[in-house]
Amino acid sequence: MELPFAEPFRIKTVETIRRSTREERERAIAAARYNLFNLRSEEVFVDLLTDSGTGAMSSAQWAEMMLGDESYAGASSYYKLKEAVKEVMGFDHFLPAHQGRAAENVLMSALIGPGSEGRGKLVPGNSHFDTTKGHIEGRGARAVDCTVDAAFDPTVDLPFKGDVDLAKLGKVLGERGRGEIPLCIVTVTCNSSGGQPVSMANIRGVSELCRAAGVPFFLDAARFAENAYFIRKREPGYDGKGIREIAREMFSYADGCTMSSKKDGIVNIGGLICFRDEALFRRASSFNIMYEGFNTYGGMAGRDLGALSVGLREATELPYLEARIAQVARLGAKLELYGVPVLRPYGGHAIFVDAKRFLPRVPREEFVAQTLGIEAYVEGGLRGVEIGALMADRDPDSRENRYPELELLRLAVPRRTYTDNHMDYAAAVMGSVLERRDRITRGYRIVREAPLLRHFTVELEPAGA
Numbered sequence: 361m362e363l364p365f366a367e368p369f370r371i372k373t374v375e376t377i378r379r380s381t382r383e384e385r386e387r388a389i390a391a392a393r394y395n396l397f398n399l400r401s402e403e404v405f406v407d408l409l410t411d412s413g414t415g416a417m418s419s420a421q422w423a424e425m426m427l428g429d430e431s432y433a434g435a436s437s438y439y440k441l442k443e444a445v446k447e448v449m450g451f452d453h454f455l456p457a458h459q460g461r462a463a464e465n466v467l468m469s470a471l472i473g474p475g476s477e478g479r480g481k482l483v484p485g486n487s488h489f490d491t492t493k494g495h496i497e498g499r500g501a502r503a504v505d506c507t508v509d510a511a512f513d514p515t516v517d518l519p520f521k522g523d524v525d526l527a528k529l530g531k532v533l534g535e536r537g538r539g540e541i542p543l544c545i546v547t548v549t550c551n552s553s554g555g556q557p558v559s560m561a562n563i564r565g566v567s568e569l570c571r572a573a574g575v576p577f578f579l580d581a582a583r584f585a586e587n588a589y590f591i592r593k594r595e596p597g598y599d600g601k602g603i604r605e606i607a608r609e610m611f612s613y614a615d616g617c618t619m620s621s622k623k624d625g626i627v628n629i630g631g632l633i634c635f636r637d638e639a640l641f642r643r644a645s646s647f648n649i650m651y652e653g654f655n656t657y658g659g660m661a662g663r664d665l666g667a668l669s670v671g672l673r674e675a676t677e678l679p680y681l682e683a684r685i686a687q688v689a690r691l692g693a694k695l696e697l698y699g700v701p702v703l704r705p706y707g708g709h710a711i712f713v714d715a716k717r718f719l720p721r722v723p724r725e726e727f728v729a730q731t732l733g734i735e736a737y738v739e740g741g742l743r744g745v746e747i748g749a750l751m752a753d754r755d756p757d758s759r760e761n762r763y764p765e766l767e768l769l770r771l772a773v774p775r776r777t778y779t780d781n782h783m784d785y786a787a788a789v790m791g792s793v794l795e796r797r798d799r800i801t802r803g804y805r806i807v808r809e810a811p812l813l814r815h816f817t818v819e820l821e822p823a824g825a
């Protein structure tokens with residue numbers, strides 16, 4: 361008999377969470393101006409807002425916290441991390457940063473400029489993450505989405521829906537001179553298109569196009585380990601290979617990467633920027649010192665550098681990744697049992713609910729995915745996040761609302777944090793909203809918004825009121 365699968369860890373510490381009443385939640389979401397980011401965490405029961413910084417650290421990571429060397433320069437914790445970066449990612453040069461967006465700020469300052477030097481310039485890639493886009497567009501440049509068309513069809517089941525369309529990328533690179541394209545950045549896995557992986561063949565293809573055009577090629581490596589797992593599982597020739605071996609091959613095609621270590625670093629805070637080229641590393645160092653801190657700590661405490669050095673290794677262990685991806689898939693399968701429309705194939709870190717199919721009667725101008733997120737919260741204290749028109753923000757030139765092809769409610773699963781019962785609960789909450797969807801016909805309108813990255817702070821009111 362084949363023995364069933366089980367998590368390769370047991371639980372040593374628990375944290376109490378509380379179920380609230382529907383009346384409490386109705387009051388809480390109104391007080392939060394219908395913005396899920398404004399809820400207090402105590403008002404949430406199962407928090408699938410993000411997998412960022414919400415993972416549970418291992419006892420080995422906590423032990424490393426105690427060994428943290430808090431020296432300003434040359435801390436042993438820094439050297440432990442340097443060794444882990446080399447071993448897992450293969451890069452000789454790296455800078456710590458306090459989180460992923462800080463890494464982006466430093467890299468974009470070095471490659472585009474610290475001010476608005478980006479005007480007229482393009483940064484192609486697969487669907488850029490929102491802060492990446494913020495750092496590009498905040499400098500006057502434009503993020504060009506070259507993701508394959510299949511990524512925008514929620515019903516097609518393809519193994520690598522995060523792939524870059526090489527013809528689209530080739531066109532951008534061919535039309536513009538190298539001076540107008542400061543870099544190309546490919547996000548693995550592609551968060552904005554549904555946590556979908558990018559194949560090794562595609563990474564290699566992008567690398568070749570960029571090299572021929574003289575354009576630096578970077579990976580946004582927040583979920584590189586999950587991407588490596590999918591390559592092992594789905595791409596011919598990689599079955600049986602080690603996750604680290606696959607990860608190092610992915611990185612070998614790039615000139616460097618940024619990484620939010622709050623994802624596949626399994627730490628609560630931290631980030632990285634890696635470089636192949638020493639000259640670029642030196643140029644970026646000046647910005648890192650200005651914005652983040654000296655090169656051997658970059659906005660992180662020694663103990664956090666140490667915990668990350670362990671986290672990078674743990675995140676690239678196959679049994680961990682199998683359990684991780686299986687838990688996310690369990691959530692997806694349970695949702696589908698209730699008839700909830702979700703993106704296929706399931707993402708590595710999250711299940712993306714197709715809000716347009718879920719709530720066909722809510723007009724797109726009233727923020728369909730946000731409406732679904734609010735309903736899920738009120739129904740069962742479940743918090744997801746909108747990836748739709750609020751996040752897509754306004755066109756930087758026309759200031760018109762941008763309506764993306766997909767309106768998604770992302771249910772992101774923190775690493776090693778919730779049990780399968782929590783997944784079953786979350787699915788039941790969505791199933792319960794589905795039962796009354798015919799009565800959900802109106803959404804929300806904006807009362808107040810910021811000029812950039814508005815979804816974090818936007819204030820809304822019911823559109824029908």
Ligand SMILES: *Cc1c(COP(=O)(O)O)cnc(C)c1O
Pocket residue numbers: 412459460461462489491492547551580582583619620621622623630631
């Ligand atoms: C989270 C994330 C970032 C930004 O990182 P922070 O640590 O949140 O600043 C950038 N890119 C991707 C793909 C991410 O998921």
